[in-house]
Amino acid sequence: MAKQKMASFVLAIVLILGANISFSAASFPTLLTRNFWQNSRPTKLIGWPPGDDPEDISPSPSPQPAPTPPPFSDDGIKGGYWPSWLAYSFPPSSIPTLYFTHVFYAFVGIDASTYNLSITQPDDEWMGNFTATLHAKKPPAKALLSIGGANSGPGAFSGMASDPDNRAAFIKSTIATARKYGFDGLDIDWEFPSNPDDMSNLSVLFKEWRQAVKSEASDSGKPRLLLSAAVYFASSFLFDLPRTYPGDAIAKYVDFVNPMCFDYHGSWDTSVTGEHALLYDKSSNISTSYGISSWIEIGVPPKKLVMGMPLYGRTWELEDPKKHNIGDPATGVGPGDNGILLYKDIVTYNADHHAYVVYDGDTVSEYSYSGTDWIGYDGPTSVAKKVEYAKAHNLGGYFFWALGYDMNWTLSATASNAWEGIY
Ligand SMILES: *[C@@H]1O[C@H](CO)[C@@H](O)[C@H](O)[C@H]1NC(C)=O
Ligand SMILES: *[C@@H]1O[C@H](CO)[C@@H](O)[C@H](O)[C@H]1NC(C)=O
Ligand SMILES: *[C@@H]1O[C@H](CO)[C@@H](O)[C@H](O)[C@H]1NC(C)=O
Ligand SMILES: *[C@@H]1O[C@H](CO)[C@@H](O)[C@H](O)[C@H]1NC(C)=O
Ligand SMILES: CC(=O)N[C@H]1CO[C@H](CO)[C@@H](O)[C@@H]1O
Numbered sequence: 001m002a003k004q005k006m007a008s009f010v011l012a013i014v015l016i017l018g019a020n021i022s023f024s025a026a027s028f029p030t031l032l033t034r035n036f037w038q039n040s041r042p043t044k045l046i047g048w049p050p051g052d053d054p055e056d057i058s059p060s061p062s063p064q065p066a067p068t069p070p071p072f073s074d075d076g077i078k079g080g081y082w083p084s085w086l087a088y089s090f091p092p093s094s095i096p097t098l099y100f101t102h103v104f105y106a107f108v109g110i111d112a113s114t115y116n117l118s119i120t121q122p123d124d125e126w127m128g129n130f131t132a133t134l135h136a137k138k139p140p141a142k143a144l145l146s147i148g149g150a151n152s153g154p155g156a157f158s159g160m161a162s163d164p165d166n167r168a169a170f171i172k173s174t175i176a177t178a179r180k181y182g183f184d185g186l187d188i189d190w191e192f193p194s195n196p197d198d199m200s201n202l203s204v205l206f207k208e209w210r211q212a213v214k215s216e217a218s219d220s221g222k223p224r225l226l227l228s229a230a231v232y233f234a235s236s237f238l239f240d241l242p243r244t245y246p247g248d249a250i251a252k253y254v255d256f257v258n259p260m261c262f263d264y265h266g267s268w269d270t271s272v273t274g275e276h277a278l279l280y281d282k283s284s285n286i287s288t289s290y291g292i293s294s295w296i297e298i299g300v301p302p303k304k305l306v307m308g309m310p311l312y313g314r315t316w317e318l319e320d321p322k323k324h325n326i327g328d329p330a331t332g333v334g335p336g337d338n339g340i341l342l343y344k345d346i347v348t349y350n351a352d353h354h355a356y357v358v359y360d361g362d363t364v365s366e367y368s369y370s371g372t373d374w375i376g377y378d379g380p381t382s383v384a385k386k387v388e389y390a391k392a393h394n395l396g397g398y399f400f401w402a403l404g405y406d407m408n409w410t411l412s413a414t415a416s417n418a419w420e421g422i423y
Pocket of ligand 1: 132
């Protein structure tokens, strides 16, 4: 990514296509084929203001400066990841903060030898602009720095988390970087901890990280940096080595987690059509409702769960154009980049091909078809229903992957309105 700014048009295309695959869409297929897969009450906004933190109850003799008032109303998280490689077509100024309270800069990497963050030249150019622009907007949004992503590989994270010195270097670098560029928080996107050791080391990281951001806040007099993590859709991995996220440490030390509730089906299984982000599945645990309940089961408070939704669909080629339901026979991937179409391209496709568009209430998902092309995705109805589900279960909010994939911000607006109860 260091040479990204000087990239040729061709490279730019590659990077843009990489947008689909850089979060989790690429790693999930890989994981799948390798058989990896496969009472709460309304509270103050998570982690805010400093003082709602159980850790903050400890005596603190240093005089506390008056906390800065929260710049947004206390009504949960409407999140979105902003792929920095889209900066020129979707600059930070284009993000409508009416629809987003928390925007994640995606991504910076970890240097696998020093465990410092590796900040590229384009990152250095954009990060300050990103935070300043979001903070100056009306209403303002919080800016978080997301570390990792599917392309960064799990090795550096595992090495970092396994050793006290490495964790300390990482933590120090994340805080220094966040403060230098004006971020409000830090988000770790480790895809994925691959064994129980990684998971227990992750819990130690969370603990030390929380202590570090807390003490930095009291030293600097600034609001404490938020800590979040992008995680697998469920609290335990359904395939490969059994391993479960550290629910207690998350409940105690992390402000919220972002389960990536998508990529359940895709190009790695083209035998039948599938909805890659369905809310309900009668015949399997690979669904958003299962994932969310599995997080609650390990002790993560619903208010700390921010449900992921995709702004892209996955496509199949039907075996028989007359058999076009979910789970009907397919022969391969359909239109798009290896069976991935961004939402904005789905809307265009549907219009251009006069496709049939169906909302499926059993799964809470949408699909369209034309000839032998079949596209499974989240549209306005399924997005509204899923956000209602998140509210009904007292979740902390929702997030989208990724900003820039929507059609004229229509799904972003639909989700925001559903969250606010505006119809
Ligand atoms: C961010 O960058 C854009 C484009 O380079 C520029 O117009 C804008 O003034 C910058 N905003 C801030 C807050 O630095
Ligand atoms: C790593 O970051 C720290 C600050 O957190 C800095 O002092 C150190 O020089 C950095 N190391 C390298 C190799 O860049
Ligand atoms: C789904 O998960 C539940 C509880 O986690 C488990 O008991 C059940 O066997 C799972 N079902 C399938 C089809 O894997
Ligand atoms: C999206 O916005 C552009 C510019 O305002 C407009 O021309 C276009 O018709 C819109 N498309 C849809 C599908 O709303
Ligand atoms: C605290 C902790 O769980 N440390 C573990 C980190 O991971 C290494 C191996 O990767 C283990 O040996 C440690 O016990």
